Amino acid sequence: MLIGIVGKANCGKSTFFKAATLSEVLIANYPFATIKPNHGIGYVRVECIEKFFKVKCNPREGFCIHGQRFVPVELLDVAGLVPGAHEGKGLGNQFLDDLSNADLLIHVVDMAGLTDCEGKPCSAGMRDPCDDILFLEEELDYWYLGILKKVWRTFVRKIEVEHSEFEKAVAKQFSGLKVTEEMVRSALKKLGIDLEEEKPSVWQESRLFEFSRELRRASKPMIIAANKSDRPEFEDNFKKAKEKFPELLIVPCSAESELALREASRSELIEYIPGDPDFKILRPEKLDERREKALEFVKNKILNKWKNTGVQQVLNTAVFDYLKYIYIFPGGLNKLTDSKGNVLPDCYLMPPGTTALNFAFRIHSDIGNGFVKAMDVKKKVAMGKDHVLKNGDVIEIMTKK
Numbered sequence: 001m002l003i004g005i006v007g008k009a010n011c012g013k014s015t016f017f018k019a020a021t022l023s024e025v026l027i028a029n030y031p032f033a034t035i036k037p038n039h040g041i042g043y044v045r046v047e048c049i050e051k052f053f054k055v056k057c058n059p060r061e062g063f064c065i066h067g068q069r070f071v072p073v074e075l076l077d078v079a080g081l082v083p084g085a086h087e088g089k090g091l092g093n094q095f096l097d098d099l100s101n102a103d104l105l106i107h108v109v110d111m112a113g114l115t116d117c118e119g120k121p122c123s124a125g126m127r128d129p130c131d132d133i134l135f136l137e138e139e140l141d142y143w144y145l146g147i148l149k150k151v152w153r154t155f156v157r158k159i160e161v162e163h164s165e166f167e168k169a170v171a172k173q174f175s176g177l178k179v180t181e182e183m184v185r186s187a188l189k190k191l192g193i194d195l196e197e198e199k200p201s202v203w204q205e206s207r208l209f210e211f212s213r214e215l216r217r218a219s220k221p222m223i224i225a226a227n228k229s230d231r232p233e234f235e236d237n238f239k240k241a242k243e244k245f246p247e248l249l250i251v252p253c254s255a256e257s258e259l260a261l262r263e264a265s266r267s268e269l270i271e272y273i274p275g276d277p278d279f280k281i282l283r284p285e286k287l288d289e290r291r292e293k294a295l296e297f298v299k300n301k302i303l304n305k306w307k308n309t310g311v312q313q314v315l316n317t318a319v320f321d322y323l324k325y326i327y328i329f330p331g332g333l334n335k336l337t338d339s340k341g342n343v344l345p346d347c348y349l350m351p352p353g354t355t356a357l358n359f360a361f362r363i364h365s366d367i368g369n370g371f372v373k374a375m376d377v378k379k380k381v382a383m384g385k386d387h388v389l390k391n392g393d394v395i396e397i398m399t400k401k
Contacts, residue, residue, distance in 0.1 A: 001325070001349060002074045003042070003318055004102035004220075006140075008132055009080025009119025011110040012227040012255045014038070017077035019259035019311050022266065037098045038077040043070035044319045045275050045312055046327045049394055050344060052378060058342040065273050071327060071347050073319060076102065082118050083135050096143045100176050104318050105222045107136055108255070111238050112231035124233045130244050133224065140220065144212040145205075147177070152208060156200040166195055178219045187214035221322050224250040225314045230257060230301050251317060253310030257298040261309065264295065275312030277303055324352040328359055331377045331394040350389065357385035360397045370399035 007013045021040035043062055048069035050057040062070045078098050099105065113127040117135065151173070159169050167184040188195070191210055203211070224245075226238050229252040242250055261279060265272040269286055272279035281287070281295070302309055319325050328348050338345050348362055361368030374383045377394040389395065 001319070001323070002076060002102050003315075004099040004105045005075060005077040005108060006099065006105050006136065007080060007108040008082060008110075008115070008117065008136065010115050010121075011080065011108050011119065011132070013077055013080065013108045015259055016106070016108050016225060016227065016253070016255040016311060016314075017075060019255045019262060019309075020315060021075060022262055037079070040075050040077070041072045042075045042315055043072055043274070044316050044327075044349070045070055045273075046347070047392065048344070048347075049329050049331075049378075049392060052394075053336060053344075055336060055343050057344040059347070060342065060345040062347070068273055068275075069327075069347055070274070071349055073315065073349065080119050081136060081139055083139070096140070099220070101178065102220060103178060104322055105140075105220050106225050106314055106318060107133065107222050108225045108227050108253075109133060109241075110228055111226040111241065111252075112228040112233040113237055114228070114231070114233070128240075129226075129237045130241050133241065133245060133248070137222070140216050141209065141213040144177070144216040145209050147174070148208060148212050149205075153201070156203075160199065160201055166200065174215070177215075179215055180219075183215060183218035186218055187211055190214055222248070223314060223318050223322055224248055225253045225255075225310065226250050227253050227255055229254045229306060229310065230297070249317060249321070251310050251314050252306050253314060254298075254302050254306075255309075255311060257302045258309035258311040260294050260298055264291065270295065275308055275316070277307045279303075319349065325349045326352065326354060326389060326391045326393075328354070328389055329392075329394045330363060330396070332396045333375055333377055333380065336377075336394075354389050355385060356383050356387045356389065356395065356397070359389060359395055360385075360399075363397065367397050367399055372398045372400055374398065 005013050020042035046069050048064050048067050051067050057064050062072050109129050109132050111129045113129050116122045167181045170184045171181040261272045264270045270279045270281050356374035360371045375396040
């Protein structure tokens with residue numbers, strides 16, 4: 001799974017990325033602090049199954065704090081986009097191409113409206129954050145259109161000559177963008193296109209744009225991280241955006257606050273579990289005046305009001321609410337450890353509709369090929385290869401000897 005972090009320049013993308021990953025990235029108050037894409041690992045938060053078995057887990061990847069398991073996901077922070085990026089403006093659209101393999105996009109928006117369309121600082125009230133949402137969606141739609149236009153005429157003529165199935169051919173041609181046959185069918189249905197009456201070879205550019213937009217929305221779903229919730233200008237803009245875009249999920253967020261909490265936690269100054277509504281100061285004598293005021297600000301202006309900083313909530317919403325993924329633990333009826341004695345070492349994120357056989361192949365191809373049956377370790381019941389798994393299942397795969 002790959003989640004892309006997008007937005008205009010200087011909106012807080014890199015701060016969001018660093019807060020989510022604690023990777024060392026350049027953060028600056030000017031456009032294009034990010035030139036090359038930043039790759040990192042963020043984490044979604046789930047209830048660890050250790051509580052059910054009354055044991056303490058030892059994750060091989062990620063970590064677990066007080067029964068809260070943090071499972072890794074790959075994040076990609078690309079350079080800030082400006083209006084006209086698909087035409088080469090700003091840093092150009094080569095950075096859009098980095099998003100081809102993304103399963104979902106997190107659009108970080110300066111919801112306080114303190115930066116103009118190019119990411120330069122501006123006075124409050126001079127920029128409507130709703131315009132940022134619109135421009136970025138438009139850039140992504142035109143990016144898809146550009147990719148389709150390069151091959152479209154030759155491609156659709158070939159389909160018609162060879163009498164190929166349109167949905168299958170389009171999905172195969174654009175699989176690099178994560179387009180599937182179902183997405184193509186859905187796009188045609190939403191646009192009311194009957195291929196018998198409206199052949200793709202006669203589509204005008206306006207029709208191709210509509211088709212590109214629907215494919216983009218399906219293959220690159222987007223969640224809005226409404227950043228800078230600590231600013232006084234935030235709340236009115238946030239309410240306005242939710243009213244204007246009721247179809248979008250817009251999550252209030254303060255990336256700077258989350259970064260401050262995670263860095264203080266890493267320094268063992270506070271106890272903080274990402275996503276929690278509060279933190280505990282562990283070493284007050286080690287807090288200088290600057291950090292003490294910063295933590296007090298986060299508590300009063302962010303946690304007391306919004307109940308979280310929003311960063312962890314955005315990641316969890318992206319993976320579980322938008323992509324509908326589930327989390328599964330491998331385990332055994334007789335033991336929960338691996339060959340090295342680690343307890344419940346693995347937790348896998350799996351797409352919706354995952355079966356016991358799918359999970360077996362996810363663990364290892366040999367296990368999938370040797371599949372006999374699966375066991376629900378919590379319920380101690382057997383299940384067949386087509387049994388659909390659910391969140392928090394602990395599964396043992398039985399294989400041929």
